[in-house]
Amino acid sequence: MYCGKGVLRKIDYAKPMVDEPGTGVYPEYWEADVVLRDGGIAHLRPISPADADAVQAFHAGQSQASIYLRFFSFKARLSSKELRRFTEVDHTDRVAFVITIGGAIVGIGRYDRLEDRGEAEVAFNISDAQQGRGIGSTLLEHLAAAARENGIHRFTAEVLPENSKMLRVFADAGYRLSRHFDDGVVSVAFNIDPTRESLAVMESREHRAEARSVRDLLAPSSIAVIGASRKWGSVGYQLLEHVIEGGFGGPVYAVNPEAFELGGVKSYARIADLPGPVQLAVIAVPVEEVPKVVDDCAAAGVKGLVVATAGYADDGERGLLRQQALVRQARSYGMRVIGPESLGIINTHPGVSLNASMAPAMPPRGRLGLFTQSAAIGVSVYAAAVRRGLGLSSLLSAGNRADVSGNDVMQFWEDDPDTGAVGLYLESMGNPRKFSRLARRLARSKAVIVAKSDLTGRSLPPGHVGRTTMAPASALDAMMRQSGVISVETVEQLMDVAQIVSGQPLPQGPGLAVVSNSAALGKVVADSAGHHGLRVEKLVTGLDLDSGASVSLERLRTQLRDVFADGAVHSVMAAMIPARSVSTEDIAKVLADCAAGTSKPVVAAFGGVLDPAARLDGMLPAEAAGAGVPCYSSPGNAVAALAAIAGYSAWLGRDQGLLVEPEGCDPEGTREDLERLLAPVHGEQLLRLEPEDAASLLARYGMVVEPSAVFEHDDDAVAAAGRLGWPVVLKTTDPALRHRIDLGGVRLDIEDADSLRRNIAQMRRALAPFGSPALEVQAMAPVGQACIFRAIEDPLLGPVVSYGLAGDAVNLLDDWAHRAPPLSTTDVHDFIRGPRASLRLFGYQGLPAVDVAALEDLAARVARLKDDHPEIALVEFNPVLANPEGARILAAEVWIGNAAQRTDSARRAMRR
Template sequence: MITLEFPIDPTDTAIGVMRDREHAAEAASIHRFFHPKSVAIIGASRRQDTIGQVLVRNLVMADFTGRVYVVNPSAPAVSGLPAYRNVNDIPDDVDVAVVAVPADAVTDVVLDCANKGVHGLIVISSGFAETGEEGRRRQRHLAGLCRSYGLRLIGPNCLGAINTDPTVQVNASLSSVMPNRGRAGFFCQSGALGSAILEKVKNRGLGISTFVSAGNRADVSGNDLLQYWEEDDATEVVMMYLESIGNPRKFSRIARRVSKRKPIVAVRSGRTTQGVPMGHAVRRIGAPQAAVDAMFRQAGVIQVDTLDDMFDVAQLLAHQPLPRGRRVAIVGNSDALGLLAADAASAVGLVVNRSVALGADATAEDFEDALDDAIDDPDVDSVIAVYIPPLDVSGEEVANVLAAVGEQSDKPLVSSFLGAEGIPELLRVPDVAGSSAGRGSVPSYPAVEAAVRALARVVDYAVWLKNPDGKVAEAEDVDVRAARRLVNGILSDPAVVAADREVELDQDQVTRLLAAYGIELWPTLQVRDVDDAVAAGETLGWNVVLKSTLPSVRERPDQVHVWRNIDDEAEMREAWDDLCRLVDPATGRFVVQRNAPTGVPIAVRSFEDPLFGPVVSFGISGPVIELLQDWSYRIPPLGEHEVSAMIREVKSAPLLFGYRGAEAVDVAAIEDLITRVAELQNDLPQVSSLELSLVLAGVDGARVLTATARVAAVKDPRPDSFVRRMPDLITTIPD
């Protein structure tokens, strides 16, 4: 008998290999859709104003460079192309099939395409999950069938896919608008919205490299497109309209990597309601909106509120260099608009270091001199140009100056030129790559406030790029195995298994769980009467506090619910009588603790979202802070600088740094505490929630006075996996 023992914990090398394999496979599968040598339209029709006819016309009118085949069993030809009864009758290979047949016939089409060796399907057909339970079952069957045959699927109920590369020119979509060649890749889910988006992109002169409307997103998702765009040299900016996020952890991981090379601009609908549209087979995110926003920021994603904001930011990123910092110069011929620009810049965190008012009669030469001086100024990182022409003046000469300066400048230049929107013809620089507007073209905004908002978001992205992730923050003296044994032991109790419910840990269990991660929870002794309170004081060696944990009085300045510095029996009895006048001892849940040094009360929380994964939050304790929701959020694992940023980004952070002459607290101790909580939540998905609701942060440390925790069986693994798989039945994490 030979016994071989070796560790199976994933190493950095193993994880790197898995990520590279995942990236290569998903990018290659999407490449097929954008670079097909042949496309078959299944359900092509001879009748005008039908989906099958529109698909044929759009593909042919886009000057697709590959072969087009049409499948129609009841017609000899469609739009002058010979029609085949079945995809298997096509004599040549088929790379992509565009499907526009009734929903109940799609399954047969999938089988035919699998037999033919088709690589990808674009299912335009509706009648799937967006229609109800029967449609959801049909969609699950469709996705499972495609996956079993190794087919990638865009849709169903989608608009389609477009590639503007002149060597391909494929418009496999219902959109009659073939956008101009550009530097931005675009992903959306809604088909109807996709058509409007393409029209708006064309009107702005922005241009698109590739476009996908994923519809119900049964298979191909935004994560797949990110994998492709990361390596696509034709795509320099990624735009995403997200109606739902199927795998937030994977999105965060991929987006963080892509953002280091290419900016991602995203609009996320349903931010307030966290709603999921019909047809999207995903669960609602239980995490609060602020936590999802934090995930986007961590990943470097530029999140905007509207589609117009997204285009405003994208056109700046696509045509101008990134700024080096927050310092701006304003050059214009309108004092009023210059002041508006300065106010708007200050409101979004930009610093106006230079403001030049040229006057209404300023010439093109005046603009050129002022712009050159601003760009040459080492204290200026970007320039905002404002031009409103006098009467009967076209502004063409000023436009030529702006275009010339924008082409040569290594600092971003944005404008509010004639109130135009997009990239006006006068401000475009010819592009040798063939896009509608070249690098250096100056984006124009109808209002200076829009120009400033777009610039501010690009500045935030540039600042994010300058702050590398750094190493993951790790705590010392952590016993993960002990914590897992404790949690698994609780969850394996027959009563807990039978009830299949969340379990709240008792004080001893919470103490042991936190101790495994080096967090000391101060002992809390529950007392029923004054004699219990006296005994508790003696047990703790006096210098104790007596307080009520009743939520209605806790942390309320108008309700004195805590007696401190109790040193003997007489003081304890006096304190007991005083508290009993305020709170009924039968319901007031009185406790005794050691007296902690004074400090700022803070709270650290974490929870496990079934879709989102682990989330950690930080805030100053108190009812006012709770009402104002002054919390910072992060998604573990945390980098060292992220822990520091969590503390400093809450609005009440000055309380920790010597507000009104108070001593600054030990911030390093708070950072260490957050690091340990984040590590615990990341290691133990069974911990459904953990709350350190009262931590006193003083000048010499942070002391955890109150903590609660709940655990629950893990029915599914966290949804961040390097392989596509069906959910399994894991309930506990092994030791």
Template sequence: MRDRSADVLLSDGTTVHLRQIRPEDAAGIVAMHSRFSERTRYLRYFSPYPRIPERDLRRFVNVDHDAREAFVIESGDRILAVGRYERLGPEAPDAEVAFVVEDAYQGRGIGSVLLEHLAAAARDAGMSRFVAEVLPENSTMLRVFADAGYQVQRQYADGVVHLTFPIALTEQSLEVQWRREQRAEARSIARLLRPRGVAVYGASASGHGIGAAILGHLRDGGFTGPIHPIHPTAVTVGGLPALRSARLVDGLDLAVVAVPPRAVPGVVADAAAAGVHGLVVVSAGFAETGTGAGVAAERELTRAAHAAGMRVVGPNCLGVANTRDGVRLNATLAPWLPLPGRAGFFSQSGALGVALLAEAERRGLGLSSFVSAGNRADVSGNDLMQYWEDDPATDVILLYLETFGNPRKFARLARRIGRTKPIVAVASPARPPGGAVLSPPRSPAAWDDLAAGPDRAGVAALFAHAGVIRVDTVAELFDVGVLLAHQPLPAGRRVGIVGNSTALTRLAGAACADGGLVVASGYPRDVPPQAGANDFADVLADAATDDAVDALVVAVAPPVPGQLSDEDADFATALASVALAGDKPTVVTSLVEAMPAGVAAYPSVEEAVRALSRVCGYADWLRRPPGTVPVVTTVDSFDVLTAYGIEVAPSLPAESAREAVAAAGRLGYPVALKSAGEGLRHRLDLGAVRLDLTDESAVARAYPEMADRFGPGVLVQAMVPPGVACVVEVVEDPAFGPVVGFGLGGVATDLLGDRAWRPAPLTDRDAAAMVDEPRAAPLLRGYRGAEPVDRAALAELLIRVGRLADERPEVRELRLNPVLARPDGLSVLHAEVVLGPPAARPDTAPRHL
């Protein structure tokens, strides 16, 4: 039986646990039933049903987890809701679905969570449609079904509303699911960053130690709510009255935990009893130790917190801060509250947190809120992006990431949120080859030529096409953040350069060329070195109103000592009056004096231009329409490997290949299928076991069930006319999940990594852009008089491969090489596919933490 348990968020941001029902739940079901109101019983059972008969109870709690399934929602050891489906006959495509929620928890989104998980289980069991019977007066239940995003058919008969709807995931149902997810996650984070009151565990009465430091920072930062140190014996701690337990007061939303790891379970229990909504665990000694005991302790911490409805920041974290006037929360190890501003900052690293905050203040970059997640046992950067999306105090999102917990979700959120708020991320450069790690390793002899995945440039392009400004260093993170926080976005890439040093303006021009920016006609404009600040500002003001300029780069060198009066030497004030007044972004390199707050100032022209180039790339992305994911049409015939549009010929019996693949799957081995154009020899690599399958015994219709669902569309052929050789591939990227690569064939392009990359699935615009993106792409458009190839056919192939990568997680890697592109279409001469246990793709499952 597959374990389908999950911690889930309700619409109010609290956590509960969902799991499959067990026979021993009988007492809990009876207890829940006893708490139902008469109306709830009547609406669920169509009768008073005051108690559950023993025969019904046994049937309720005993299911086969296939044709009959049931989930319970529990908080702690209390069952709050139950949902179930029952198949309407052997092999029937329909199942009847029903659920009931305890009165005190109705209206908090439990019904929609149950429906999502029941539908996923039913789909896996081969069902395609749910039916339900609801009383007309049960408007709440009718709304749950109507709002789920499915195409619901309603029919009224015999005093009951009969509902029927397909349960296949659709774009509409996913959008509904994701909207609910965003609201729930944002509300859960809001309780952490805008608490009514804070409890601090672990602050010593002596004033020494981490807990005492955080208590002092909370107190001195001006937190607007009550602060309660929790201490077993002291009367006062840090000048504040101490409590023996958080249960002695009401209104505590946040608990800061700085006790030894062995004492954390007791703190979690006390905070849970007090109704706390979130924990910030500064304590170390958990998974970061690399020990089994530390990992287990962290897992138990998260489990206990979720069971009590709480989110967890950390453990081993720096803390959280919110600079809003009505909050002023500094629950961090940093001794000062960050400067108030419009940037939200998430740091996975606790060790670097204080230094990062200090650097933000030195740059004059104000923050709306700050979260250091440490081990990231629960709250992640994805949660914070969900919160900042609708936070009116946040205009820019800054992320310091070491790993990606849910890469597909990150990419999805970035594409949506980046349309309204820029996201800047510095990510760890450590990347496993090809992203995916297969176990056991694939055969090196068979797969040496498979791609290693996106290189540094490819990764940057992946981020850019998801609307994320990816930078390589913390310094760049702040360089770009300052510009976005204080300056408008550029309307294009034309740059006006103004400076009083020819050497600096030439450096700026070279940096613009390197960064893909265009120096506007008539620039650089050099101001004489002896010119004063006002004369310089006049030239800059003219450039700021020049219609041929989209952005400004300003370089100021110091005048000769004694050459200018104090007023004429006040470049900072004069330049700020122009830089802060116009509608064009302005970056300044001043070797004279510090610029006022709001001016995007940098120590060198190279850093200034690099930040401007990153922002121009983001503005370009905003101007491009997002595109749509086309529907992949199916055809009837297929030969060997049919997987959303890929066929490997010839037509041969399939039984032995199917059996080998099934055996490999049971053993957990990856499976590699390789087809060469001539001779059509096939080989299945089963980890350490290799089977050579001849034409007489193998792979004719190896995966017909995939063909039935998705249909083919690309046939691997042996004898075809010549064309331009191309390569199409799929790998698993640690930041984006499955990604599709496209480039032209040949050793030189492989050596240079001349590939375009996009996360799957591909939109029509993604696919068209990929065909034109490689540096060798002019060969496809008719280079030196050659006839252009059918680039639309290449784009369609990329779309098909993208859908395969998105919807078939068992396809771990894929390579079509070569793909011969011609004016009349294309041919695939060689295909390599690695199949294995499906890679975890949590973003495609029902909502869960």
């Protein structure tokens, strides 16, 4: 797959190249590990002069036909001038990327800026042996992202008509192409600014590649356990034993240089000695031996590694460096890594039957997929699932999550027909923006339950690499809700919810029926359900279950049939205390029978049971192997889980709306303004814009800041008031005082010059204890409700927009709403109504209702601005005055900075 006569045709190699731009600073942040179409891994990086020999070797390895398609003629070797031209670039006007596997170049993509500074010509060259793996598409995505960063917005290319593969890469990229055929060459041109189509194509390719990558790990054709041991209780012993006893259908090899036989299978000294190929290697050797083992695995063609070895997170900075080296080493050979310090992986599909984990037995097959991070948490999650009789489809313990992450596994689960619901325990997050996007898509078809602690995103566990957030503590929770995630805090809460979603239908509304043999317990459960947002439609209490098993169970069956037949009831909960004549399993069987054939979930809670051997939390009856009734020892836990499911079902049933695209936005003009304003800004420095620059920038997105004037002398204030229009407001510019009428920082409704002069004198005396800050005047806006909008670029979450009602609501009660752009129309609607104090916007206690549509429009615009421009570090509108006639921005603050790396780059890249 090759393209590109044009770049070479424009160069006269007989002339000296003194006019060529010099090599610029190497942009290390452009380097990326990428997942290819078939799930393999490759490394992408900018080219460098040191690649000259590798480029020559790559060229020599190509067929004559391939060389002809690239250069429109045959070249046995590249000249020294050509090599210099190809490898010496400035990373601005001339950019080139190479993709390597095992250190060898397998693909090259480049652009050269044309005389039209916003346009560049692209060319590609892909190894014959690597075609069909999506390398050309990956190079195009990264070249387009680099070009946009350098102010280029249009690509052109010249392709021979017979080069159908390259033409297909352009056509399938989602850009709008124009083609022209002339002189035997197809000229292609297209804008490279992201469109819905191009972003959708990129996400689709990313999804297929990452899903395939995880599928190959969870369903390998063959396995080698390296470090297998005959020492009972050792990690290597257990891993090999569990793989064999789990019934894995493919070849299983034991690798240990000191044994001839292990676990009933022949042992080999090295992986190179194995009689057949190995797709997955499970590594349990001492940490100092891991690098050599990884090299051996690469030489043997292994595709993936599960690293159970410790000595990484528990060895401080040295262990972290060792872990980073492990991932770089594995990826350089095209291998993915689960771990290190992983508990292992499980796949219960009968055709796979893989238990390459520390779990002592294969769990029953079911519809729940589980992902955990550290091994300790993995043990807790696995034990909780087994204890409750939950059937699993797959389990992946990522250990320190050095490579394979929850995002990767969600890509796999989305396509996996065996998985109906998923649960993740997250101790840290590598790319929450991507998580949000994937979770929102996955949650449309499968419930996504996430357990996280209060410190998730705010600190990193040992061995975990990533960013931490500086956003408000509730921003991550808001992002979860926005994505349709069922968020819980503990492993047990995760299992409480998983019991329902893994086998029960979703409730179609909040209507609940409570059935109990205790009036007091039934009333308590009904009250709790109302507190959790459920609506109790039927409360059936006082059931007599002490009249003999047959009579009692038939009475219960009759009552339940009536309850399930009620159209206002969407779910049913049985809350029972011990009865002499019937057991908990008897009751569960009746519940299961009555629920069969309905679309309503049923749960049971058994309180007051004293028998320590009684099984209360889990799926009953026990012989149902995951298909029974979700049962709980605590009625409160049952209600909370059912309410969480009802909330998810409501989210699922809502129209999520379309992405908001406010009219009158000018991204290109804003980009040019930012490039000019950022010219003097270096490194991590931030620049606060002058009010005029801030107002001009915001106006490009249709956001008008009410003008104001800072003054030194009274006459200047009077003149400014005349220009702005009477009456005016007088206020200090001090950010801590400008909203404090009680401290003398604001004076309202000043109608004439004399009054203005008097107020200036009085305000200066009042503010003297605070250092005599500067003053400004502004036209008096109609009275209304003061609101605050804030948008930041967070190191972890990316763009975050926040909104609240000004004053005590946000200052004392932290009553904010948060969202992660991009926003849909539904997101905007919920955002404005998110703060508890937002009731004041809708005519609360006789107050006039404000123009909520104007606030929604402003929210959409600031979210679009922040999503389009990561260079904008902070935007704050304080206050925005909302009234029945609209919403006015009375003060705006804008900070900008360089944004070379963003958490959701437009390049497909793995977290590094």
